[in-house]
Amino acid sequence: MQKKRKFEESTKASKSSKVPKTPKRKTVFFPEGSHDEVIDIEVTELLSKTSISDTNGHVSDVNNAPEDAAVHRSPDAKYEKPAELHQEVELEIIQLSSTGDGLAYNTTRDHIFIIPFAIPGDRVLAKPWQWKGNHTYCDYIKTIRPSPERGGATPQCKYFTKCSGCQFQMLPYESQLEHKKGIVQRAFKHFSGLKDEQVPEVKPTMGSPLQYGYRTKLSPHFDGPKGWGNKKQAQWNGVPEIGYNMKGTRKVMDIESCPIGTDILQEGLRTERERVAKTLQSFKQGATILLRESTERAYRDVDERSPRFDTSNIPSTVTLASNPNDLTLESKESESSQSGTPSIIYTYPTHIDRKTYTSDEKAEATEYITTMTTPADPAKNSPATTKTYRFTNTAGSFFQNNNSILGPFTSYVYNQCIPPPKPQPQSSSLDDEQKHERSKIKYLLDAYSGSGLFTLTLSSLFTSSLGIDIDARSIEAARRNAQRNNISNAGFIDADASALFAEVPYPAAETVVVVDPPRKGCDREFLKQLRRFGAGRVIYVSCNVHSQARDVGILVNGFRKSEDNRYSGNLADAVDEGWEEDGLYNYEIESLRGFDFFPQTGHVEGVCVLNRVDKERKASD
Numbered sequence: 001m002q003k004k005r006k007f008e009e010s011t012k013a014s015k016s017s018k019v020p021k022t023p024k025r026k027t028v029f030f031p032e033g034s035h036d037e038v039i040d041i042e043v044t045e046l047l048s049k050t051s052i053s054d055t056n057g058h059v060s061d062v063n064n065a066p067e068d069a070a071v072h073r074s075p076d077a078k079y080e081k082p083a084e085l086h087q088e089v090e091l092e093i094i095q096l097s098s099t100g101d102g103l104a105y106n107t108t109r110d111h112i113f114i115i116p117f118a119i120p121g122d123r124v125l126a127k128p129w130q131w132k133g134n135h136t137y138c139d140y141i142k143t144i145r146p147s148p149e150r151g152g153a154t155p156q157c158k159y160f161t162k163c164s165g166c167q168f169q170m171l172p173y174e175s176q177l178e179h180k181k182g183i184v185q186r187a188f189k190h191f192s193g194l195k196d197e198q199v200p201e202v203k204p205t206m207g208s209p210l211q212y213g214y215r216t217k218l219s220p221h222f223d224g225p226k227g228w229g230n231k232k233q234a235q236w237n238g239v240p241e242i243g244y245n246m247k248g249t250r251k252v253m254d255i256e257s258c259p260i261g262t263d264i265l266q267e268g269l270r271t272e273r274e275r276v277a278k279t280l281q282s283f284k285q286g287a288t289i290l291l292r293e294s295t296e297r298a299y300r301d302v303d304e305r306s307p308r309f310d311t312s313n314i315p316s317t318v319t320l321a322s323n324p325n326d327l328t329l330e331s332k333e334s335e336s337s338q339s340g341t342p343s344i345i346y347t348y349p350t351h352i353d354r355k356t357y358t359s360d361e362k363a364e365a366t367e368y369i370t371t372m373t374t375p376a377d378p379a380k381n382s383p384a385t386t387k388t389y390r391f392t393n394t395a396g397s398f399f400q401n402n403n404s405i406l407g408p409f410t411s412y413v414y415n416q417c418i419p420p421p422k423p424q425p426q427s428s429s430l431d432d433e434q435k436h437e438r439s440k441i442k443y444l445l446d447a448y449s450g451s452g453l454f455t456l457t458l459s460s461l462f463t464s465s466l467g468i469d470i471d472a473r474s475i476e477a478a479r480r481n482a483q484r485n486n487i488s489n490a491g492f493i494d495a496d497a498s499a500l501f502a503e504v505p506y507p508a509a510e511t512v513v514v515v516d517p518p519r520k521g522c523d524r525e526f527l528k529q530l531r532r533f534g535a536g537r538v539i540y541v542s543c544n545v546h547s548q549a550r551d552v553g554i555l556v557n558g559f560r561k562s563e564d565n566r567y568s569g570n571l572a573d574a575v576d577e578g579w580e581e582d583g584l585y586n587y588e589i590e591s592l593r594g595f596d597f598f599p600q601t602g603h604v605e606g607v608c609v610l611n612r613v614d615k616e617r618k619a620s621d
């Protein structure tokens, strides 16, 4: 299939000397933060520069480019093909894009090559395969001269540079975190339409405690037999490749192990591959295999040291007097049940976990999350206070995939719910007004709540909490999770997120709204309703910092009409369709931070904390 793709690209490009059409921009531009939008903007920005700084702040003179080498093109400029497709070229990588690809200039520095698996300072051999106006996608062939920034990092996956996932394995972990901070910065620069002074310094990315072996869900897949779309029954010709797509293609490559998956999912991958091979004739077409980890926990009786895996008797909310990250593994051993399903037992000082997995999307899967509610205070000799929550949901429904970071992450969000004390003159201690301010927030609205991750882990801070999600199965799970964790002040609605504001039972100024939408971000109706309601504080969580930046731009400045209605990659260019109303609240950003939910990949989870701007203040601004 890869050959077919390349053949099509090559014939298209050589038969016609016409430049591939860039899609026409609609008058109304509501970017989704897609891969193409991000590349488009970053390529245009790079082409307008003569010197660049990588995300680590190192400024490099672009291949000694003369000052006038920068090419400032109008959006209508015609582009020429920079190199023959499928002919190898040597390229010098000068920047890492927010999509995780290496970027390189052509010799005349008016075109950008996009090469995966390469970082600034690398000299690589690459093969162009798709020309798109001012940029060309290339396959990575090999590194000719490695960048010093690789710092000896050794990729742990044998499929690295072939499989489409985990392209950062050649980057030391600290550099991955630094790069992800840069992704957040650039997302807000390009997609929010905000002025520099409206965006605070992005805080350092919080790393994942596990950098491999962290993913609690894997979904390898395989294609059907040749001709399975035809009426005639297609026959399998041997066991198909079962795994993930090869980089830049739709061809599945065979993957026997995936080192970012948890230990039990590695076992599960082996078991499920064998199962598919044995039962192949029962598959009429290709399929995706779900592998979802599940945990049974038994707390150790410290005196007897006799744990029991009787899940119905497990206390679901337990207060441990230590930081969850301090819990050290005492031992780990694999087991196999009579049915041949593997399990792994992990023994800790306070509890024992048995990890299993399910491949049935309707089955239940459980994870435990320990949230730190008060940090340790060495001055007062007081230990940290933590709470452990048990989350059970349907394996096929959404649940965060990196359990190792969920403790520190929910602890962070917990600590952001209540505004920090306002800066006071040195002489004054906490005054009445400040105390009032800190105690004002009493209610939580959790939009896009899933099975209640935030509604439940934050519930102890609030008089009452309300979660909403469009997935009825997640809402059922959320209600059961509230019961299991003995939480009685949290309710859930199964509906579209914008229904949340229809009859909000909470006073706006006393309410925090946590927003955690899917990759495409919030829809306009939701943002409008949130601004009309005017919650005192908003915590916007997202796995796509580009759509997050767009939405935060709307919360801060409103949905604005541009001066010339021309696309330049900024939200400010979106056209007002009569969507903006008088009297909507505006917000200002308090903090911005990335979390590494997806080590070794180019993805980052963003958390943006916002405060409502008082209407009187807005009027006087």
Ligand SMILES: C[S@@+](CC[C@H](N)C(=O)[O-])C[C@H]1O[C@@H](n2cnc3c(N)ncnc32)[C@H](O)[C@@H]1O
Pocket: 398, 399, 400, 447, 448, 449, 450, 451, 452, 453, 454, 468, 469, 470, 471, 474, 495, 496, 497, 498, 516, 517, 518, 519, 543
């Ligand atoms: C990124 S997940 C976050 C879930 C939850 N906050 C968590 O961390 O487990 C996004 C959630 O949005 C839900 N969703 C998608 N579109 C929605 C809509 N229009 N209204 C409400 N929920 C929606 C999905 O069902 C999914 O549970």
